[in-house]
Amino acid sequence: MTGDDTPRPLSDIERDVIARLRSVPFPGRDELRAQLPFATVESRCGCGCATVNLAVDRAAAPATLSSGAPVSADISDDEFYAGIVLLVDGEGYLCSLEVYSIGDEPVRRLPTVEQINACPQG
Ligand SMILES: [Zn+2]
Known part of the structure; x- marks a missing residue:
């Protein structure tokens, strides 16, 4: 794999x-x-998309969630x-910021916040 810059801190756009x-x-x-202050980018998706795998220092408290997503x-x-x-x-720690394409091409960079319509999952 070329140009792998991980592990690294979260970038501004990821934050x-x-x-x-x-x-x-x-x-x-x-x-x-x-x-978030305990999170680092551990690796990137191998396909070239903007998905990043996250690692959280266990000094942070786990979250209680009803869903893994x-x-x-x-x-x-x-x-x-x-x-x-x-x-x-499964332990309640951030593990990935996944960007998935609905089209044919992988999503190679993150959108700007203005392009994002967030909604809670069921
Ligand atoms: Zn990918």
Whole structure:
């Protein structure tokens, strides 16, 4: 794999996107926010898309969630045909910021916060 810059801190755009996802209420939201200072980007998706796998230092408190995918978002823009979902592992820690394409091409960069329509998952 070329150009792999991980592990690394979350980038500004990744923080902004996660903050945008947290703008809607869902169970465990406050705990996930508290985990952010403890989170690092552990690896990137091998397909070349903007998905990142996250690792959270266990010094942070786990979140109590009703779902492993507590919040997702549609991206509505001419440029993007995609969605974003924040994933949490079985212990209640952030584990992935997944960007999935609805079209043929992988989503190679994150959208801006203005392009994201966050909604809580069931
Ligand atoms: Zn990928």
